[in-house]
Amino acid sequence: MKHLESLFDRALDAVVGMDEAGMVVAWNGAAEEMFGWSRADAMGSSMGDLIVPPQHREGHARGLERYNRTGEGPVLEQRVRITALHRDGAEFPIELSIFPMPGDGGGRIFYAFIRSMAAEESARRAQELRAREGEALLAVAQKLLDDVSLDEFTQFCLDNVCAVSGMEAGHFHVVRGRGPHACLHPTGIWHLADPRFQPVVEATSVVRFGLGEGLPGRAWQSGQLQSLDDLASSCQFVRRSVFEEVGLSRAVALPVRQGGQIHGVLEFFGTSKARLDPEILRMLETIGSQIGVAIRRKENAEHRETLRREMSHRVGNSLSVLASIYRSCSREARTKEELDEAFLGRLVAVGQANRLAVEDASESVAFPALIEEAISILPERNRITIEAPDMTVDRDSVMPLALILNELATNALKHGSSCEDSRLVVAARFGEGRDELVLEWHEHRAVPLTVPPPTPERVGFGTKLMQHMVEGRLGGSFERRLDETGFCVVMKLPRERIEALPDTDLMA
Amino acid sequence: MRILIVEDEVFIALDLEMQILDMGYEVVGIAATKETAIEIACAQVPDLALVDLHLAGPSSGAEAAAFLRAELGVPSIIVSGSLHELTELDIASIAPVSLLGKPFSPVKLQAAIRDADTGRHR
Numbered sequence: 074m075k076h077l078e079s080l081f082d083r084a085l086d087a088v089v090g091m092d093e094a095g096m097v098v099a100w101n102g103a104a105e106e107m108f109g110w111s112r113a114d115a116m117g118s119s120m121g122d123l124i125v126p127p128q129h130r131e132g133h134a135r136g137l138e139r140y141n142r143t144g145e146g147p148v149l150e151q152r153v154r155i156t157a158l159h160r161d162g163a164e165f166p167i168e169l170s171i172f173p174m175p176g177d178g179g180g181r182i183f184y185a186f187i188r189s190m191a192a193e194e195s196a197r198r199a200q201e202l203r204a205r206e207g208e209a210l211l212a213v214a215q216k217l218l219d220d221v222s223l224d225e226f227t228q229f230c231l232d233n234v235c236a237v238s239g240m241e242a243g244h245f246h247v248v249r250g251r252g253p254h255a256c257l258h259p260t261g262i263w264h265l266a267d268p269r270f271q272p273v274v275e276a277t278s279v280v281r282f283g284l285g286e287g288l289p290g291r292a293w294q295s296g297q298l299q300s301l302d303d304l305a306s307s308c309q310f311v312r313r314s315v316f317e318e319v320g321l322s323r324a325v326a327l328p329v330r331q332g333g334q335i336h337g338v339l340e341f342f343g344t345s346k347a348r349l350d351p352e353i354l355r356m357l358e359t360i361g362s363q364i365g366v367a368i369r370r371k372e373n374a375e376h377r378e379t380l381r382r383e384m385s386h387r388v389g390n391s392l393s394v395l396a397s398i399y400r401s402c403s404r405e406a407r408t409k410e411e412l413d414e415a416f417l418g419r420l421v422a423v424g425q426a427n428r429l430a431v432e433d434a435s436e437s438v439a440f441p442a443l444i445e446e447a448i449s450i451l452p453e454r455n456r457i458t459i460e461a462p463d464m465t466v467d468r469d470s471v472m473p474l475a476l477i478l479n480e481l482a483t484n485a486l487k488h489g490s491s492c493e494d495s496r497l498v499v500a501a502r503f504g505e506g507r508d509e510l511v512l513e514w515h516e517h518r519a520v521p522l523t524v525p526p527p528t529p530e531r532v533g534f535g536t537k538l539m540q541h542m543v544e545g546r547l548g549g550s551f552e553r554r555l556d557e558t559g560f561c562v563v564m565k566l567p568r569e570r571i572e573a574l575p576d577t578d579l580m581a
Numbered sequence: 582m583r584i585l586i587v588e589d590e591v592f593i594a595l596d597l598e599m600q601i602l603d604m605g606y607e608v609v610g611i612a613a614t615k616e617t618a619i620e621i622a623c624a625q626v627p628d629l630a631l632v633d634l635h636l637a638g639p640s641s642g643a644e645a646a647a648f649l650r651a652e653l654g655v656p657s658i659i660v661s662g663s664l665h666e667l668t669e670l671d672i673a674s675i676a677p678v679s680l681l682g683k684p685f686s687p688v689k690l691q692a693a694i695r696d697a698d699t700g701r702h703r
Binding site: 385387476 | 597
């Protein structure tokens, strides 16, 4: 027996022995390492309590009792795959074979050679997950080539990730707004494995997460995957009561990034059965980041398509505008020269206003810069004074303002009250109550006329344009005065229409 | 006949106004947004509206035209560079008297307005 024990101690497999009462009578060094119990701890304890997981204990006891009674043991001397329990409570897969031997004092001793399959099992699982991950990525890549909308594509990705990871629900939040106004908006696109999860969709639709707020907000802030194992007890998870009610208790949030910026957050939820071990989290992270990039691509493609349509629309529109300008100018012109001058001048003006309003729309336009640009056709800048509060002009008002100022500048150039030594002052200031902006255009003659200039006998196109822009487009009013000393237009414009509010542009 | 122009492009709007005046009709106003269009239409109740689908800002010409038709019984001529964007649902709710693709010639506009005028008296 001594011989045997020293032999067992050199074995690579765990070797354990148990008497007919189920008590441990042999425990080698490999067993100490595999199960975490020392030989002193193990000897004399119940084998069933020590290493058999609770769900197998009854079977273990019954098998022993039956063998003792009948001498039959169907599992003896065979390779058996089952799970065992470590001292720390972790269950792991093993392979073992049991064989009975006559004991020294009569009776039987059951010996078992046990091999841990934990390493093999985890390698197999890792391989399987990787294969599933590869399939999912391939499916997403193929879908990206299909002619589907962004919403459909996002849906497909969510369905796929849930299928692969065993999560029950998935959703996508997007970042909207800029700077301190930015927050995560729910897209309303969900994967739900079961209709009973529906209440979480409504509960999510009303929340907006700021940076660092809630689970999605934390994933956004940290730029890292965030997971929660028990939603019910997570006070940072504001929607916990609804999720708890439908049985979703685990959550993972993944930031979606491209070009160093985070554009959205993917969220996945599972029941208590969902495994959130490092392998699954790693897989989610890989798929999530790939899908994030794919969603961004799809978004960009859709954006380009919109731009293309917008472009085609604009070209059609521009031709109509051209035709209209031509007709308007031709109605007024008395000679071909007048027509040339009016038409070409206005064309330049529209082009300029368009550039300010459309091309530079990505950057905000400051009021003084807008004035400067709009009257740039005037020579002799040293005789022009511009005074305007340094505020950003509302995007919708850039075009009207630029056209108004351009019209006035064209007029000044044509009617030469701007002749030698005259001065032009363009001044904007806030009116009383500060909710009004007063914009003054004043051409001062250096030498006043001796007689008042004649009043124009008919309303010209320029005046109509001014009227339409100031009254119709900007909701303001204007007065004009032409006398011996010069020409003056005073416009009163509602400040809220002229001034851009910070960061409202992307919130729509 | 009294006509409302719903068009956010100022040069086109002013040109349309002149064309309509030349045809001997009255222009009750020019609106650049859906809101202004509805405001003017409610105050003036025109006989016809000339509506561009694309308006300034988030405004929709189709919605303006649908409102005019449903609430005030005002028929519309729809003008747009992208008529294909009109859905069947839009067409059903607007019931436009004509559709004009941009750019269109004054002759076409004249014919469309005369048609609307004739239809009105029938």
